[in-house]
Amino acid sequence: MVCFQIEFSMLAVFAGLVNQPPNFIFKGHSMKKFINTVDNLLDESARGFALAHADIVRLNPEPRYIARTAPRAPGKVALVSGGGSGHEPLHIGFVGLGMLDAACPGQVFTSPTPDQMLAAAQATESGGGVLFIVKNYAGDVMNFEIAAEMLDCPHETVLVHDDVSIPEHQGMGRRGVAGTTIVEKIVGAAAEAGADLAACKALGERVVRATASMGVALTSCTVPAVGKPTFGIADNEIEMGVGIHGEKGRKRMALASASEIVEHLTQAIDDELKPAKGQPALLHVNGFGATPLMELYLVYDLTRQFWDRRGVSIVRSLVGNFTTSLDMAGCSVTLTLLDDEMIRLWDAPVHTAALRWGC
Template sequence: MKKFINSIDTLLDESLRGFSKAHADIIRFNPQPHFIQRIKPAQSGKVALISGGGSGHEPLHTGFVGSGMLDAACPGQIFTSPTPDQMLAAAQAVENGGGVLFIVKNYAGDVMNFEIAAEMLECPKATVLVSDDVSLPKTHSTGRRGVAGTLIVEKIVGAAAENGASLEACKALGNRVNQATASMGVALNSCTVPALGKPMFDLGDNEIEMGVGIHGEHGRETIDLISASEIVDRLATSINDELKPQEGQPALLHVNGLGATPLMELHLIYELASWFWEQRGVSICRSLIGNYTTSLDMAGCSITLSLLDEELMRLWDAPVHTAALRWGC
């Protein structure tokens, strides 16, 4: 294993310190317990948005703290849920009279720890559970995982909160975006967790993993390597079968890199995916391509489709100023 690393024990802390220095005009790092919060003060009464999860998915979630998106993010150790005391401290630091909305990816540790923090928090609070991964059935024992669609929920709800929407309205909006969003990923190889020192699963030179999550876990099937067109067709078909978009439906297409896939290949995937839906009469009117919800150094990508209406397009287009996402400022 070759990594830029001093010590496994200090990796997260050193990384967060570097991140906060690089973006000191946007965010502040609280070292104990770990959380990142926005610097620019929000208007009094604004709903505070907080998310988080294990590290290794950067820029999710710390890279999305700032105006028009998250007020705070709680990073755990690599692929490990943050602790309730992190979430509680972050919520107390950024709550501004409008209550707190937790945006939580559907993983057991995240859900449990955010629930504990919410119980201890003495202010109005609510939770949006993101579950956009259609590689798992709805009937799965723990439900579907939250993956790259999390960014879309955070951006759209963040814009609404910035515009003064109530806690109840922000929660309802987050649930609506989650229901209109579906994702599926594929890996060409696994990722290497520093503490493990080797790939989390093995793939042959001519094998790929369909339906992977973002924690280095196996997908739903290992298949022989096929062309990019065939890969996109499989991913997009599963997403399309879930959302069933109608002809003329406006949509956001997000092609997300899992950490080690060149932009040249991601743009190829976007071309193929956009063609898939355009052939079905879907209007791809918004797009996002790049590494946004990663899995350390995994080679692979995910495709996310979000069905839009005029309100959701307006909120997506609203100004945002974070380390990893910014426009309209």
């Protein structure tokens, strides 16, 4: 069975343009990207990724998934995740020792299909069952549920919903964004250490409850099949609370200093988590794809000052482009409140394309 959810209806509108040359022009908008044809983009990119990291992953081209090559202990819980492409290194960059066993990439900003998820789960299950880690988007949720129904081994799901820019009970609820990286790392380490399926699920849900994220965009992104920015924004404006698929944020604001922008991000997260003085935490500043590291480290400095003033103990950090939105300029801030077990699991060895330490 193949079922999928297109997160952007515009993809269907421009579906007939997939064989256009790479420098598209739409009503005065020009898009320059390294593309042969839009319909081959994911195939060629996934093949290149697998070749570049052949020591740790392999590509199954049809149905498409990336799986780890590192041996798995008998009885190990298999961690499987996935989502639309355009967010790299999420999720394929986190396949390997200490994180995911497999990841299923869909087309750009489009959910992978149940047959991808089912094949990935069956290929990596080794007697301990399967844990799906799913971002809270309608298509991802629906298709992982369909795959789970067809899977004939024990399985559970952790739903990530860390985006505090959306009210908790609005529509589908909060989106899963950059906090997904934290969940996949901590639960991946537990699975590698031999935790059973129930323990991995409980841990994942604990990390989700302890995590909050908020993003801001300086520009929109350009979906290759659409050929123009997904929303218009003036040079003197920013989009506060933006999603990772080019969705508009909860508030259009005037461009301000970095300190003022960061204050909006951090205050929303602090209001949600209400960390106690002395609380250990992990601070993750994530780039959306087009913001240089110089600016991301500036944002880290400002966010660190914010929580230092409140007595929160930032004991672990992660800065860089980990949950991107194609070519969007902007960033997100994620705070995860840690306990001793989470710290130990975060520090545990990991060997993936995007995260490597302790190996």
